[in-house]
Amino acid sequence: MTNPARSGGPGTPFLHEVRVLDVTGALAGPYCTTILCDLGARVTKIEPVSGDALRARRLGPERRPIPFDLVHRGKASLAVNLKSAEGVALVRALAARSDVLVENFRAGAMEELGLGYGELKDDCPDLVYCSLSGFGQFGPMRDAKGIDLIAQAYSGLMSVTGSTDGQLAKAGFPISDVGTGMWGAIGVLAALLRARSGGGGAYLDIALADAVAAWSLWEVADYTATGVEPGPLGTAHRLAAPYQAFTCSDGATLVIGAVDRAWLSLCAVLGVDLGGDARFATEYERFVHREHLAEILQERFVAAPRDHWMALLREAGVPCGPVNGIADVVADKHFAARGLFVHDEERFGQPTIVNTPIVSDGAPRASGPAPALGRDTTTVLAELGYDQDTITAMADAGIVGVHAPAGARR
Template sequence: MSRPLPLSNLRVLDVSQVMAGPFSCMLLADMGADVIKVEPPKVGDQTRRAMGFRLQGDDSAGFLALNRNKRSVELDLKNEAGLRAFYELVKTADVLVENYRPGVAKRLGIDYETLKEIHPRLIYASISGFGQTGPWAMRPGFDLIAQAMSGILSVTGQAGAAPAKNSVPVGDLGAGLFTAYAVLSAVIGRGDDGPGQYIDVSLFEAALGLSIWEVAEYWGTGKVPQPLGSANRMSAPYQAFMASDRHFVFGAANQKLWALLCEVLDRPDLLADPRFATNAERMRHRDELESALSTTLRTRKADAWIAALLEAGVPAGPILTYQEALASEQAAARDMILDMEHPVEGKIPQLGFPVKLRGTPQQLRRPPPLLGEHTEEIMREIGCDIGKLGQQGAFGR
């Protein structure tokens, strides 16, 4: 007999839009939580219409990527009847995640102080650009702004070049990951009969919190970190190099690997060079090291170097496009592309689960919901008169 998913006893209200909140709630949903996406009538999460590419229906590929395993209910939180219905829904929930700008939830009457009076065990997570306190709290927050103001943008790209944003939205996704981590910590801390609590997450702090090496370099040396291209702040050589045909990467991050690298390259002179004797010296002479290695690496094709380095035990690999990465045998072996049936789109691809639970494997239980698809179902579950609520404008007019 199969065991239930680990979070199947949790109900989560996803009162968020775009990326950080929906991503966090999807992580919880993938682990079995009953995630109810509370959306404004007729428009829904702005990602449905405004973000990314469309396939067949109205919802964008961006929305489809962030909202599987959820149900959707339309509620007008600016309408008295809609707000009453929302309060009834809150009474049944364990967790609420929202990402309004600070102050908006209070104006709507759905802030933590209001809702904890209705449901003292509620765990309430707010995601914002800069957190609920501090001089920047009221600034609007996007991933780009978080990358810029956390320092990430200052160290990304090549030295002397124009600022280069990290294409993967580390502020947004990092905030989503930290929110899921905080929510589960609060659930455990709440126990069987304890109170809930408020969780304050920001894109700025998520981006800064992920800047481990950069902050360590600054505190350790007193020097402001600068862009290094593909290089690593704590090890050398550990970056992309050009072979005779294309770039590839390898990492000789300790003395053993450095010695093996010199052996593969047939460069005993590098091993004997005092400029490269230790990792600290190699980092100090990074430009000279790169130049010395490049003269040899450009003599063979990337695949040949990769094969030789891997055989010797030196980590190395090609630089793949997303098309190549998704089509790789490793992605296939790890089930990183899953097909899901959608009522409008038909069969759509989904990224697989990035962690695997062998005892309670995750499932694609629900496709990303259509706007308001489960409104009637959910209202009936919590004992609301859907006809009366509809007449009063709870679901929009």
């Protein structure tokens, strides 16, 4: 591990001295290492000689591997056959030179390959080893298949997501995957601090089901206080009202959160006098009678278009916002100002890149395109001391894959 003498300064990437070995697939693991990459780490992606499975998931008229490109940008690609002893030895050698290893194989698979934390820690005492899986490395559900949909259901999220008539829905974004990737990155950063202060390496066990269940703060509090299981509320809040979506005269939708002092401002903007109605006299009463309150407010909102109401509400200090579609979000001027979406196909090979949302002089964010399969195999092996003849022989034997540009002959 690189010893952190104080180096760099303002503008230096936070993780510019950190080497990450990415032995992941699907979404949760790659998203974790993408965050680290955007923060400046040098990430080497290990993938099969045949290529990561996401490379085959091609979208759009040009059939680009968009999912792969979005979560492997800025990384190096080393194509290696982990079913071969030579390939495993190669990854062990790379782990010895790395600060972090992230993997999301099924529980126990890395140990079977001889690449588990127990097999590596003696040679890599400062290594931060992060395992991401559906249900974690121990517990009754350890060996169960865990994917985003299952994690949303198992964690209780799906039971409180959807319409009030009981029609369940999963979250529109794959939040089990991306949330697990975020928890993984948080754990890695914390463990790196300890390792770099002389406390040694660490093993991190991050599970999709845990990641989502850990967000159930409101719902667990509601259940333990009342003994009644929470259910889906549509767009409404579990403890406050009015706090939900309303449709306006132009068919567009906005959301408001008019609690505390904003309640009186909302009434003034909408021109409704509810001061004498006992059902809405206090915040608690407004919550209890939230369905009746929503009906009254909806009658007013449908009298004018969304932009009309949002201008008045914002001027009055009432929290509100539009319900945007993805097309709206990608074109949004505020997000553009903050650099959240990067529209630079020449640089990234994709029309739009979704950036890591950490804005700082030490966070370079998205830095380059996803690599071609095996693009960096020769470079990485050369750094390990392999000569060109050996690399060629390993490629011929199917131990590694070496990228050859279209039309080139190896």
